[in-house]
Amino acid sequence: MLKRGLRHAKSVAAELGVLSILLSSGMAVADEAETATPIKHIIILIGENWTFDSIYATYQPKRGDEDEKADSRGDDDSRHRAKNKQSVLNLLSQGIVTASGEPGPNFSRSYQYQVNTPYPETYFIDARAAKNGKTLYEQAPGTPSFPAPNTAYIPPTPGPLSQGQAPFDSSVPDSLLPTIEPSIETQDLGLLRTGASGLPMFSTDTRVPNATALRNGSFPSSSATRPYDSFVGDMVHRLFHMWQQSDCDVLNATPANPSGCLNDLYPFVGVARNDGSGSNSMTFLNVSRGDAPVFKRLADKYTLNDNYHQPIMGGTAVQHQMIMTADDVHWEAFQNVNQPPSTSVANPDPKSSNDVAFKTDKQWTNCSDRSQPGIAAIVDYLKTLPWRPSPNCDSGNFYMINNLSPGFLPNGTIDAQNIVTGSKVPPSTLRTIGDALNEKRISWAYYGGGYDAAVNVANGSVDPVDQLIGANYCDICNAFSYASSIMGDSEQRKAHIKDAIDFFDALEAGTLPAVSYVKPDSLVDGHPASSKLALFEAMIENIVDKLNVDRNKDTALIVTFDEGGGLWDSGGFIPLDFFGDGPRIPMLVVSHWSKGGNVVHSYNDHASVVKFIERNWHLKPLTRRSRDNLPNPVMSDAHPYVPENIPAIGDLFDMFDFKDKD
16 A cells, blocks of 8 residues: 555545535535435446456356355255356357357357448448448458457557656656556556567557467457557547447347347458557457456456446547436537537548548537438438437537547636637536536545646646656546536536545545546556556556445445447447447446345446436436436346337446345
């Protein structure tokens, strides 16, 4: 455990000072707020860019608590055992791979295709719309070969601070590492020096065995030549690209996959975009061989959901909007600019009949107007689905679909120059869960790694350590930093927007607010290429060790990811509107009330976190259009991953068992 001395004491004093302000203003202390469950404090920890299968591909769940108790009693009731046996949907359980990671009897379910030329003149989300259909990638003469994995964005070697990311070389002294990364414990700081590829960036990743002759489909990420503690390549994950990768057509629908999305164009879309990813999207870790040990251990001990989804097709910013607003942010008039400049609006139509790359790959779209490029393909597909999902695109609104920073700098200053060009988001009036909590005088905070340094840089600091740490603060991950009601109010900013260091101080001091959103900095968030999952696991372990859920029975930790990052997943998803849902991502609940190694199959996405907060603290849905208005899913044994009452999103209450536990 890192000792912070005077800084720690000052931080605790600051926490107590804020507490006294809240008390003097009549705001309820978290422990005193009325809740529907024993949970008085919820912590939401959000990593970056892994799908469910990419981590849990070969996971085999423990049997339930009752099974183990029956075994200890010598209970041979087979019906009892069958009732309590846990199951999981992953590559192993479907026979796509074996426990060793080799192809299984149903390996063909992971096959990927290339769309044939000539391409349609307009954007398409299903290969059936292409004039000549699609062709299976094969290692055979005269057929398109399966793309090789790539070192996209991976650091070739350790470097200095100016490299901007780990791994760091010897020019960065060991004594500086705790300052650079205070979210992990001392014994894990060495992870900041390891894992470079040793290969040129954007080259074939020859660390993968048989990289240039891989069999079409899923393949193991880790091997003797590319161990788990390695930086691995990134891949495309943007809204229009992900819809196209999903290859959706209702004619392909089945009871277990009512969307008809085949998810079989993943490498094709990445290669067409020329993003250097190759087949990176098809890799998976093998927990049965020692990969992701913290994720395996937590799943064995607590509760895992294998039907939790990224809520929006695309990348980081929009997912964090959903987990904090149950919606997506749109352009609001700023300095008489009523809509984003046309140069920042996406046009995903193919460049030509032989080039499927987009004409304009930008950040805004008006999805209420089906005449706009790319809109009709998605909206018309939604109309064919039996539950007739509304696009949920308010007339005339331009919605953010790809990463854009908030118009507020970390110190609260408005960056007007970049807003008017469409490269930042104007101050937003979109209602957040923070606004709802404020109205009920329920304490909350957003803790972002590197936030203090980012404020220093916004205030003019040129200190190289501030520059490094501040650059790794994720401003697009903080949906509250887009909100005028919070980021535009200095008192609200001071009370609710904090550094990850403040989270650990509050955790140790026992002064956590009722709701804590925790976002790692980019060094430890697990994002492929810029971080490693091992670093995110180190931060998780630090939190879990300090949390001690047997002592803190009123506190629960939710661990999830913003989105799948373009990695492939074998599970289906339910389109709810124009924006998504998208692929499955991991979600764990670590709590005294979630012990047992259980796997829950109810359908959820990031709006479920908002719904849990609302139900537990007796709040109403945020707005008329936010996804927290959707009902809880009614699940059945016949199709355990498809709600009977589509569209529906859970509130996570079934992740807990609030009966007495030892």
